[in-house]
Amino acid sequence: MDVIPGPGHVTTYGARFFELGRETRLAAGDGTQRTERWLRATLGAATGLPLHPGPGEGDDVIRLSVHPAVTKDLGEEGYRLAVTPTGVLLVGGGPPGLFWGAQTLRQLLGPDVFRRAPLPGGNRRLPLIRVQDSPRFRWRGLMLDVARHFMPKDGVLRYLDLMAAHKLNVLHLHLTDDQGWRVEIKRHPRLTEVGSWRARTKFGHRASPLWVEKPHGGHYTHDDIREIVAYAAERHITVVPEIDVPGHSQAAIAAYPELGNTDVIDTTVLSVWDTWGISPNVLAPTDNTLRFYEGVLEEVLALFPSEFVHIGGDECPKEQWKRSPAAQARIRELGLADEDELQSWFVGHFAKWLSARGRRLIGWDEILEGGLAEGAAVSSWRGYGGGIAAARAGHDVVMCPEQYVYLDHRQDAGADEPVPIGFVRTLEDVYRFEPVPEQLTGEEARRVLGTQANVWTEVMEDAARVDYQAFPRLAAFAEVAWSALPAPAERDFAGFERRMAAHYRRLDALGVAYRPPAGPRPWQRRPGVLGRPIEGPPPNR
Numbered sequence: 134m135d136v137i138p139g140p141g142h143v144t145t146y147g148a149r150f151f152e153l154g155r156e157t158r159l160a161a162g163d164g165t166q167r168t169e170r171w172l173r174a175t176l177g178a179a180t181g182l183p184l185h186p187g188p189g190e191g192d193d194v195i196r197l198s199v200h201p202a203v204t205k206d207l208g209e210e211g212y213r214l215a216v217t218p219t220g221v222l223l224v225g226g227g228p229p230g231l232f233w234g235a236q237t238l239r240q241l242l243g244p245d246v247f248r249r250a251p252l253p254g255g256n257r258r259l260p261l262i263r264v265q266d267s268p269r270f271r272w273r274g275l276m277l278d279v280a281r282h283f284m285p286k287d288g289v290l291r292y293l294d295l296m297a298a299h300k301l302n303v304l305h306l307h308l309t310d311d312q313g314w315r316v317e318i319k320r321h322p323r324l325t326e327v328g329s330w331r332a333r334t335k336f337g338h339r340a341s342p343l344w345v346e347k348p349h350g351g352h353y354t355h356d357d358i359r360e361i362v363a364y365a366a367e368r369h370i371t372v373v374p375e376i377d378v379p380g381h382s383q384a385a386i387a388a389y390p391e392l393g394n395t396d397v398i399d400t401t402v403l404s405v406w407d408t409w410g411i412s413p414n415v416l417a418p419t420d421n422t423l424r425f426y427e428g429v430l431e432e433v434l435a436l437f438p439s440e441f442v443h444i445g446g447d448e449c450p451k452e453q454w455k456r457s458p459a460a461q462a463r464i465r466e467l468g469l470a471d472e473d474e475l476q477s478w479f480v481g482h483f484a485k486w487l488s489a490r491g492r493r494l495i496g497w498d499e500i501l502e503g504g505l506a507e508g509a510a511v512s513s514w515r516g517y518g519g520g521i522a523a524a525r526a527g528h529d530v531v532m533c534p535e536q537y538v539y540l541d542h543r544q545d546a547g548a549d550e551p552v553p554i555g556f557v558r559t560l561e562d563v564y565r566f567e568p569v570p571e572q573l574t575g576e577e578a579r580r581v582l583g584t585q586a587n588v589w590t591e592v593m594e595d596a597a598r599v600d601y602q603a604f605p606r607l608a609a610f611a612e613v614a615w616s617a618l619p620a621p622a623e624r625d626f627a628g629f630e631r632r633m634a635a636h637y638r639r640l641d642a643l644g645v646a647y648r649p650p651a652g653p654r655p656w657q658r659r660p661g662v663l664g665r666p667i668e669g670p671p672p673n674r
Contacts (some may be wrong), residue, residue: 135635136632137572138608140616142266144258150258151217151220151258152258157184158185159195160186160187160196161197164198165228169229169445171367172195179255181250194220196416198225200225205226209225209226209230211265211268212237213227218261221238230267233266239493241262242256247643256489270581271584272582274301275588276533276587277306278307279303280314283329283349288361294368294643299608307443311381311383311411312383313408315329321389326388326546327387327388328405330405332404332407334594334663337662350405357377362437373495375443380450381411383412383414386403394454394459395417396459414590418479427486445494447497451473460472461629462647480505494509498520503607510530513532516673520532521572524580531583532570535555535671537563538584540606541588541590541603543555544606551659555666558671566584566613592664604647637649
C-alpha cells in the first residue's frame with residue numbers, strides 16, 4: 134500500500150479488488166455533500182464514470198457517511214474506509230475526516246486518477262482493504278510567500294488542491310512585505326496601486342549582480358480572496374492571512390509615506406523594495422499607524438474567517454526608532470524600557486484588538502521579546518527555542534523551525550542545485566523532523582498545535598521553481614504532520630522512499646515540477662545565478 138501520508142491502521146486482503154463501473158453509484162448521507170461533490174467531479178473526470186447518486190442499499194455502491202462513533206474514537210478529522218467485493222464504505226468522524234478518507238480512496242485507485250481526463254485502459258480497481266486513520270496534529274500547514282514573487286490566483290488554487298491531496302489543512306498566505314502588497318484594501322487603494330508593483334527584481338540572492346529589468350507585481354481583489362477562501366473551505370483547508378507589522382513594511386510605506394518614520398528619513402522617496410533582505414524602513418509607532426492598520430485588518434477579517442490572523446512581527450530593525458524623536462517620546466509616554474518593548478507594545482495592541490473581535494493573533498517567535506499578550510500564538514521559526522519558551526509560558530505554538538522545514542533551503546550540496554540557499558535539507562531530513570521538542574512536558578507539549586512548512590519565494594520566480602523547492606519534501610512533511618511516526622531515528626525512510634516511487638507518478642499526473650531523486654533536470658538548473666549556501670549541519674537549537 135503506497136498511500137502518503139501513511140495511515141494509522143491497515144488490513145489488506147490479498148490480490149482481490151472491487152472494480153468501479155458505469156453502474157457504480159455514490160450514496161451520500163447527511164453532512165457529506167462537500168466530499169460527494171469533490172469525488173464526483175474528481176474521480177468522474179479521471180475515470181469517465183458518471184457516479185450517479187443512488188440509494189445506499191445493494192451492491193456496486195460507494196457509501197459516504199459521518200458517524201458519532203467515529204468522532205468519538207478518531208475525532209472530526211478521522212475516518213474509516215472499507216473496500217469489499219461489493220462496494221466501498223467511507224465513514225468520517227466529521228465532514229473533514231470524510232474528505233481526508235476520500236484522498237486515501239483516490240490514492241488507492243492509482244496515479245491515473247490524478248489526471249483530469251480518462252486514459253485508455255485506466256485503472257478503476259480498488260484493492261480490498263480496511264483503513265482506520267486520524268491525524269496527529271490539528272495544524273498541518275503550508276506557508277506560501279506570495280509577496281516576494283506574486284503567485285496568481287490560479288496558482289494558489291492549484292496549491293490548495295496539492296495540499297488537499299496530502300491532507301494538509303492550513304494555508305498561511307504571506308500577503309505583505311517590503312517587496313509587495315498583495316491584497317486589495319478598498320479604504321487604502323494605494324496599497325495595491327503603488328505597493329503591489331516594483332520596478333525590477335533581484336535575480337538570485339541579494340549579493341547577485343543580476344537583475345530582471347521589468348516590473349513585477351500583482352494582487353488579489355476582494356473577490357479573488359473570497360474565491361480562494363471558499364475553494365479552500367470546500368477542501369477543509371483554513372486560509373490564515375499574514376499582514377506583516379511593524380517591520381517588512383516598505384511596500385506599505387512607499388504607498389503611504391506617513392506610515393514611516395518621517396522625522397528620521399524622507400519617506401516620500403521610498404519605492405517598493407527591489408532587492409532581498411531586511412529593509413531598515415519600518416512603521417512609525419504612532420496612533421495614525423495603528424488606526425491605518427486597524428482599517429486594513431477590518432477588511433482582512435471580513436475576507437478571512439480564520440481563528441488566527443498572522444501579523445508577522447519578525448525581523449524589525451530598531452535603528453530608525455532609536456533616532457526618531459516621536460518613537461522615543463512614545464517609549465517615555467508608555468513607560469517602556471527600550472525599542473524591544475516598543476515592538477512588544479505594538480504587537481500587543483493588535484493582539485487585544487483582534488481578541489476583542491473574536492480572533493487570535495499569531496506571529497513569528499520574535500513577538501515573545503518583551504512579553505506576549507494572553508491568547509496569542511507563536512510560529513517558532515528560529516529553531517525550537519521560541520516554541521519551547523512559548524509553550525512553557527502557556528501560549529499555543531506552531532512549529533516551523535528553519536533548519537528543518539524552510540523549503541527554500543537547498544535539497545542537495547551538488548553544484549547543479551538552482552540558486553542554492555541555506556543548509557542542505559534532504560527529503561530524509563524533512564522526514565526525520567520531529568515537531569514536538571523532547572524538552573517539553575506532556576502538558577507543555579499539548580500547546581503544540583501542529584507544524585508548518587514554509588516556502589519563501591525570493592529566489593522562486595515562477596510556479597515551476599516553487600514546485601521544485603516544495604516537492605517531494607512537502608510529501609515527507611505531510612507524513613510528519615499527519616501520521617503517528619516513531620522517533621526520528623527509528624523512522625522507516627527506506628519504506629517511505631518505496632512509497633514515493635508510486636507518489637512520483639501521482640505528482641507527474643498532477644503536473645508538479647518536483648526535484649527528481651537523481652537531481653535537477655537540465656531546465657531546472659540556474660547556472661551562474663548566485664545563491665547563499667551555508668555549509669555544514671544546521672544548528673539544533
